[in-house]
Amino acid sequence: MTLTAKGISISDEDGNLKWSTPSLDSGVGALQLTEMGNLVLLDQFNNTLWESFQHPTDTIVIGQQLNVGTFLYGAASDNDFSTGDYRLAISGSDAILQWHGQTYWKLSMDTSAFTNSNYIVEYMAINRTGLYLFGLNGSAVVVQVVLSPSDFRIANLGSSGQFIVRSYSSTGWKQDFLGPVDTCLIPLTCGKLGLCTDDASSNPVCSCPSNFHGGLQNMSGCLPSDSSFSLPIACNSTKNGLQSNSSSVAYLRLGYGMDYFANIFSEPVKFGVNLTVCQDLCSGNCSCLGIFYDNSTGSCYVLEDQLGSIISNTGQSSLVGYIKALVRSTPPDGKGGNNSNGTRKFPTAALVLLPCTGFFLLVAVGFLLWGRWRLSKRRDIKLGHPSSFSSGDLDAFYIPGLPKRFDYEELAVATDNFKTQIGAGGFGSVYRGTLPDKTVVAVKKITNLGVQGKKDFCTEIAIIGSIHHANLVKLKGFCAQGRQRLLVYEYMNRGSLDRTLFGSGPVLEWQERLDIALGTARGLAYLHSGCEQKIIHCDVKPENILLHDQCQAKISDFGLSKLLSPEQSSLFTTMRGTRGYLAPEWLTNAAISEKTDVYSFGMVLLEVVSGRKNCLTRSQSHSVDDSNSGGGHSSSSSGSGLIYFPLLALEMHEQGKYLELVDPRLEGRVTYEEVEKLVRVALCCVHEEPGLRPNMVTVVSMLEGGMPLCQPRLESLNFLRFYGRRFSEASMIEEETEQNDLVLYPQANASTSSTPSDSRIYYSYVSSQQISGPR
Template identity: 30%
Template sequence: MPISSASMLDSGNYVLYNASRAIVWQSFLYPTDTLLPTQPLLAGKELRSTKSETDHSSGIFRLAMQVDGNLVQYPVDTPPYYSSFTNGAGSNVSLNFGVDGRLYLLNDTGGNLKNISEREIAKWSSSTYRCKPKGICGYNSYCVTMGEAIDCRCLLGFESVNPGNQTSGCERNSSIGDVCRSKNWNCNYTMQELGRTWLEDAPYMVLSSSGKEDCKQACLEDLNCQAAVLEDASCRKQRLPLRYGRRYEGTSKVVFLKEVVMSSAAPAPDAVVPKGSRKNGRIVFLIIGLMNGLNSDAKWNEDVAPRPYAYEELEKMTNNFNEEVGRGASGTVYKGVIENSQKLVAVKRLEKVAAEGDKEFQTEMRIIGRTHHRNLVRLLGYCLDGPKKLLVYEYMSNGSLADILFTPGRKPYWEERMGVARNIARGFLYLHEECDTRIIHCDIKHQNILMDEYMCPKISDFGLAKLLQPEQTRTTTGIRGTKGYVAPEWHRKMPITVKADVYSFGIVLLEILCCRRNVDWSLPHDEAILDELVYHYFESGELRKLVGDENIDRKQLERVVKVGLWCIQNEPSLRPSMKKVLLMLEGTVDLPVPPSPNSFLSTI
């Protein structure tokens, strides 16, 4: 409808009118970070904090008037720390700022449902303890109160992702390979007690404990454990990322971080020593992404892992390749058991392997073997026997991402799916930017994302692109001219960069979002191609149709859709880096509206 006039009212409400002087839009219905007197916060709307007093872009806090009648406040992607406890009061409850300076919850007939007292307002600002809200500091950091302000500090072995933004969290400042580079270094593991620090995240395992030494030992013996929290007689094991850390003045709670301690008379000439980490001739730093499923008879050293196997050993290990557990373009996978430890492994027989020498193959194995991240499937060994080339991986007991997304009755909840998406992004960020040799996967799809016993996703088959013949990494779906998971530059004879992986990740992200395959011809023709359908619903404002009756926050749903659409842009330069993808998924950066994936006109 055409707009004929506009007016700034004395209340501060900016109003647009049509020719009949009817209001067609008003700013009071679309609040940002402030409510003015007489302004309502309607059901389904929210206030967003600013990042700081000088940066007015969206921060992490939300005050949301939910459609169930409950008023809540929370940091992004964390549980609410304030609630009005009025859920069930109706779908049209609103928060209203009266001219008397007080806040009221009104029902759909205008009746006063509840007065919000000054005491409750104090709770919103957490004035009694400003570090109480979970998520106020980012991953791998902890919150410390400093008078009226807070300070987010990185845990030992981490550094800030963005020093100018406390909520961005912390990332590792060194890798295992940087320090354990020389054979002359001896690596041992220990637990470092953190004084007056507490991690409130839910543990992946809780054990009964007789005390500090018992709890520390339990974490040391568990390769997945990165931190242990001792409270009374329980030992709570934590995996990365470490979340919801804060300074705690109590005496009954103790946190231990797992560290690696290296000692040597003289460091290797090319060893990288973390800045500020020399203490009394030792180097101490937090282990990040401990090796998952190491071979029991292999020492932790990049020169001895992965281990070479004879073909006869793998025949025995797999009972003559008896149990097939997977098959793909790169080869067939068989289930095996390491005899001396009874550890399950997956043995992949590579097919159509590129014609390269034994030395080149072994070099590739060392490169792949030096990658250590909790979201990568661990390469334990390999076999080189003439034309026979096989790889030995840790065994993933819960199948692939496809098994949990597309199996009726196994559909994960929204938060579980988003956790999976963020973890996959972390794995690719490591491959693209953090490991010693940059690795482009070239074959990202749901079948190559495997799930471990804790339902943690791990990327498989990375590094195989250089081992396989060219046609193995340049396949297309051949369905209606769509490109499936393969970035369009493969077909334009353009140089292939990490942005090809970003495109494929975007397709997988949309599958995670909707719990359906990218191409499904059992559906009506106009719904068969998922990425086309997602953009159609995004453009028409009908995103709810993608997730059915799931109760998902509209802003979170829109954010994930935007991330996916930016990732699958036709032009590689328009796609974000995997680091930015992760920040966008975590809600720490704002997203512009993505163009049609086939557009070449915008940038991010």
């Protein structure tokens, strides 16, 4: 090892460079090993240039953090310390073991792990009491594994693919934690296609499945017993080998009572299909190396890119596995049919028959393809979608993480040809559908994306589909055929918040409102700080907050603004964030940030408190009298009977009359302190200057009670008084117009109103459903 002004370099005995630190910003002045074990390079002013804690390989120690988006990589073997195929990844919700990108274990699966899904993971660390996944800047524990106290502990990803935590004491090293415990869950325990059986002593027993044989002693895996078959290599492999499209394909059955490590972590590529369809899907995909088929549900799982070990499943299972094999054109040993010189004899009959057979085979294939094309065209006409559709229009490229892809025909059948519409908005209409496995879904038929390319569309869908949180509506799949764009979401059986909050049904109790507010805040906090790519929603409002059982709130339509072209986006931003939810920066063309969503959330929070729209006439509200609505305050109401509720909330805050703001239907069932908390948080969120608004992680903490409530800055809320006056002016203009049976659209013609242009946009009387929701 050599230390120079350029950094550290390590060479072998012959002087060949094996490793070095990356290029540094300035010259190295010193090397320091801290008491925590961190190796640090310093410049002449003692500024840190490089540190080993920020560049882990396969191990972390106490005091070191493994942040979200970083990895530990296991060594290739116990004697080869180059990077192997196993890695430990930290996501926003878990610590995950992967092999060639395929998940085979999660920390939260372990029986000793305690999980709190209310927070977003920021980093993993070990300390003297255990293994932890922390969130909220280290103040919240998302996953914890409590271990016996130890002052020195390491966490290591071994070359075997197991994640191990060890502690050291006077008696030596002790294993504190191991995951996974069942070694048969590790992808290469028995080599490629080796059958792993876990015996009573937890030691794996390796064998080859029927129809296979091989050398399990050297972990080389299993091969087809019949030498006329060979295993294909995936088309995205860097190695050379036979491709599945270069030979005829057969499937070697594994039989029942077997499973594969990745099946539990992956979704079937198809539901409700027969075995032939499942095999055809694999045959047409050169990266597919095998399938597992569920006879009971018709679910089709594919094994892609790399093949690991097979798991012996002694429990009742309806899964049956098949491994794709290529049929060799000649025996691999070259015997048979050779003359004395070693050259192969070719039968005379074959010279005559083969050309004829090939000709007739080509004719038959031509007729088959022509027939399938005609059938596809008839289906297109029957379903009414464009003739430009192609079932393979997405096969030309591969995007990692892309959710399940549906055919247009599948979704047309699932929705009964888009019969039951359950919503409509700026992006299109939403229909209720039922998949073959009886799962109820919401299918959004997008109509306003212009001519956006399939690959750009799918790239954004891959980002959206990779986001999973308890308070975000899950994207289950998509369809992109021809010019059609459809998204498949989980179905939320209680509809959108606006229907429940403002409707005539049963009143939402205060605890339900608090749960909805907290769930929405957690979802936004995850979008802003828990994703690999920050997502700004841009349209937070009750129509885009959906409710499931027990009023669980989930945010919909996050990330969809990324699907717009620049031209569409510039037009849409003038209409987005409908009346009452637009942050001031939308109107002044200032930079849009996550604080824009914070403003919209604050406005929604005020509506949750009052149970009515922020911009609402008395006649539209439910039993609003002067005492409850603040009708005696001229600044917040006008003779027209219209009330700008955010200004009323500000005035009641200044006077300490929080109970005046509560939904009158909750009279006597909510305390002063409970209302004060929500109103103060809401007012802090709607500060005019984005920098004064709290971030959503802080909002969550205040709502949960883990952080003191912020104090609204009145000087940054004075703009509400201006909006209140403009609202009153606009309402009087509307009344005059209604008397003449006219509908006022201030944004359509500047000459129809004296209201400034920003106010015309802000107080547009186009309804929120006409503009952008619900979706």
